[in-house]
Amino acid sequence: MAELSNMGGVGSTEGLFTQTLTAPSPEFLLVDEESSSTYPLLTPSPPAEFDHPLAHDTPPVHAYERQLSPSSIDTDLSSIPTLSSVAPPVDYGTLANCLPPPAVNQPDTGKVLEAHSGMGSSSSSSSVLQDTAASAQLLNPHHYLNLANDVTCQENGGIKPGLCGITLGVRKNPKDFCFLAWNWPLIRKCCFWGMMSLTVACVCVIIGYITTLPTRCDPPRSWYQGSLIYEIFPASFHDTDDDGQGDLRGISAKVHYLESMGVRGVRLNSIFPSENYPEHYYNVENLTQIEPILGSFADFRFLVKTLHELNISLILDLPLGSFFKHQEENARQTNSAGHAHHVIINNHILNSNVNKTVYLTPDLHGAISEVLDFWLSHGVDGFYLKDLENLVHDEKFQQHIRQWKGVLKRHKQGFDKILICSEKVIKILENDQILSTKLATVLTHFDLVDTHIEMSRDIKSQIDAVQGGVMFSRPGYPWPLWTLGSMDTTRLSSRLPSANASLAAILVGMMLPGTPSVFYGDEIGLDNLHDTDKVDFRDISHAHHLGMMHWRTNAQRTLHWLPRVQAHLPLDSARWISETAVLRDSSPSIYMHAIWREGNLVPNCAVKYIDKTLIVLERLYPRRHSYVIVANLGSETETRDLSKVFYGGHVVLSTGDHAGKYLTFHKLTLFPGEAMIVRLDK
Incomplete structure (x- = not known):
């Protein structure tokens, strides 16, 4: 064109x-x-x-x-x-x-x-x-x-x-188009390998995230919540220097035994100097010293180090009542010599409701803060404040509780330090409307409440009373520390219809909602000292339940401070406690003390059947298997038809020969002292 x-x-x-x-x-x-x-x-x-x-x-x-x-x-x-x-x-x-x-x-x-x-x-x-x-x-x-x-x-x-x-x-x-001069082969290679690298990185991140995801989504808890606590009277546990009395090094030598049982915390009864220890262990004179019979501070530090290496915490009993009594007596003697002045306080150590004029030189409450700080600096993880119920009428009771808890918080360092009190404190404050503010202070500053359960009485009413009490009224309140036996009670085996049923009773206690506690020797059915005809031991009848622990290598080369007592079960019986502890730690249905639903605590424990010898207790949790423990605490074989309560399930633990089997509750037979834990079908 x-x-x-x-x-x-x-x-x-x-x-x-x-x-x-x-x-x-x-x-x-x-x-x-x-x-x-x-x-x-x-x-x-x-x-x-x-x-x-x-x-x-x-x-x-x-x-x-x-x-x-x-x-x-x-x-x-x-x-x-x-x-x-x-x-x-x-x-x-x-x-x-x-x-x-x-x-x-x-x-x-x-x-x-x-x-x-x-x-x-x-x-x-x-x-x-x-x-x-x-x-x-x-x-x-x-x-x-x-x-x-x-x-x-x-x-x-x-x-x-x-x-x-x-x-x-x-x-x-x-040439006027700049993009024509670019190195397109190199650009294509960079884009390709960049995209490939980004894809590989994304895949690696996803794989790493998936592999690190927990296989279970269990509710969190602190170390003392739902874990097994083992109570030891040091003078009767294990003797390493052949003086007839246990010591701190003896406890250190048996930490692997504690670990094998699944123990998470060791509670030591009084280790403080007293006159005629261990017969009169309650006459405490000083709360910052160690009884020489038990060992030195080097032995104590070694014990703390050994326990912590095995992820076991240490709890000390602080006998406040006996300590205050000793301070009062010293003050009275000093006052008679004209070296002290009058200090008027509300003294409820010996008399809970009477105000007295006593003669005290030290500031006792400030002294307790110093005691707590002293032992915390030595690695102690918690304290049982014994006889605290005698101080609830003190005008500065709340102030002292806050001060003591503040000392523990200063030593926390990412690990909870705990306070324990007796259920007597809760009962006294709960029954007095005037002391309601003090009750709130106790419930918000203590972590565990020692709750004794008597297996020879109606267990159902005791459990229901605790679950319906103030401790289960709100989240964040202290958990119950279930104790079947302790240094303040007679031996568990002596309070059951069958002496060899102590193991079954312990397994029932470990299925209760809260933190279980086992007193040394109860796992082997250790008995009380029954030979009271000997004049030498009549004056220490208060210590007849503190017999020496039995060990395989326990060659009695020397006389113990108490005669040898009978154990109704072998030492291997502790393995059932170990298996129950493992099951407990892995099952929220067992270790959780309640169900948190819409800001309220709902009990997750129920006694489904009970008679004079047989008890059936169920534990449950949302979206988890329910567990049932069936225990025969009597001295005869028992057979029951519980098909109206449960249909069946897999036996995960049994002291008899039912472990690993599928069990139906149509015709259930248990031998004396036998217990089994069944995982119910969903």
Whole structure:
């Protein structure tokens, strides 16, 4: 197609097609291929053999004078001959010579110059069929047809804006495009390996996250909550120096025995100096010294280190009552010599409701804070404040409790330090409305409450009383520390219908909601000292339950401070306690003391069946298996039909031969002293 610059013999001109055409040819409507590719809507491309119906007959009209409506377009198109019809030849050269030269605007004078829009040859019309795509001409020169800007557009009649045939020869060098000079192979490699590295990293993160996810979602708890506490009277546990009395090194030598039982905390009874220890262990004179019979501070530090290495905590008994009594007696003697002054306090150590004038030189309550700080610095993890119930009427009782708890918090260092008190404190404060504020202080500052349960009485009523009491009224209150035997009671085996049922009773205690406690020797059925006819031991009848622990290597080369007492079970019986402790630590149904539901504590323990010898107790927790313990505390074989209560389950622990079996409660038989734990079907 001939360039617009060659039309009418005028070179390098930009014209506005506003002349009157006498015989518009098809090529007037067929703009060059560059324009058609750039403005497809302005430059339609009809077939090459298109024969315009007005090419020979139509009088001259202004180009693009009339805008066609859709209806008129349809009418005109109906008169267009088809491609199959024979169109008469058109002399485009003659037609080109008839066209007047187009007007050209001069910038300075505004005059219009005319230029011919010559059509070179018929080959230009056929070249439209070979038009290339616009995307293929990205780097080639373009010819643009722009609408004129100086012609007024009128809606009805008049001259419509024409087309400006502007030849823009913009030839861009490939080097002018910066992205062509980029190192695309390197970019592709970097993108590929970057995406691969990112994918591998994401996969590794996901795999690591999945592998570190806990397989179970159990409720959290502190070390003292639901874990086994083992109470030891040091002088009767293990003797290492053959003096007939146990010592601290003897406890250190048996820490692996404690670990094998699943013990999480060791509670030591009084280790402080007293007159005629251990017979009169309760006459404590000093709370910051160790009884020489038991060992030295080096032995104590070694014991603490050994226990902590096995993840076992140490709890000390602080006999406040006997200590205050000793201080009172010393003050009275000093006052008689004229060396002390009168101090009036509320003395409830010996008399809980009587105010007395006593003669005390030290600040006893401040002294207790110093005692706590002293032992905490030696690695102790908790304290049992004994005889605290005798101080509840003290006017500064709440202040002292807060002060003592503050001392423990200063030594916390990421590990909870605990305070324990007797249930007698709770009962005294709970039954007195005036002391209600003191009760709140105790419930928010103590961690465990020593709760004694008597297996020879109605167990169900005792458990229900505790679960319905103030300790279970709100979350965050202290947990019960269940004790079946202790240094303040006779031996467990002596209080049961069958002496060898002490192990079954301990397993029942370990299934109670709270923290279980085992007194040394109860796991082997250690008995009381029954030979009271000997004059030598009548004056220490208060210690007849503190006989020496039995060991396999216990060759009695020397006489113990108490005669040897009988053990009704072998030492291997402790393995049942170990298995129960493992089951307890892995089962929220057992170690959780209640269910926290909508801000309230709901009991998760229920006695399903009980009679004189047989007890059936169930523990449960949401979305967990329920566990049932069945124990025969009597001296005869018992058979029961409990199918109305439970259907069946798998026996996970049994002191008999039922372990690993599937058990139905239709006909349940237990031997004397036998106990089993059953995991119920969901």
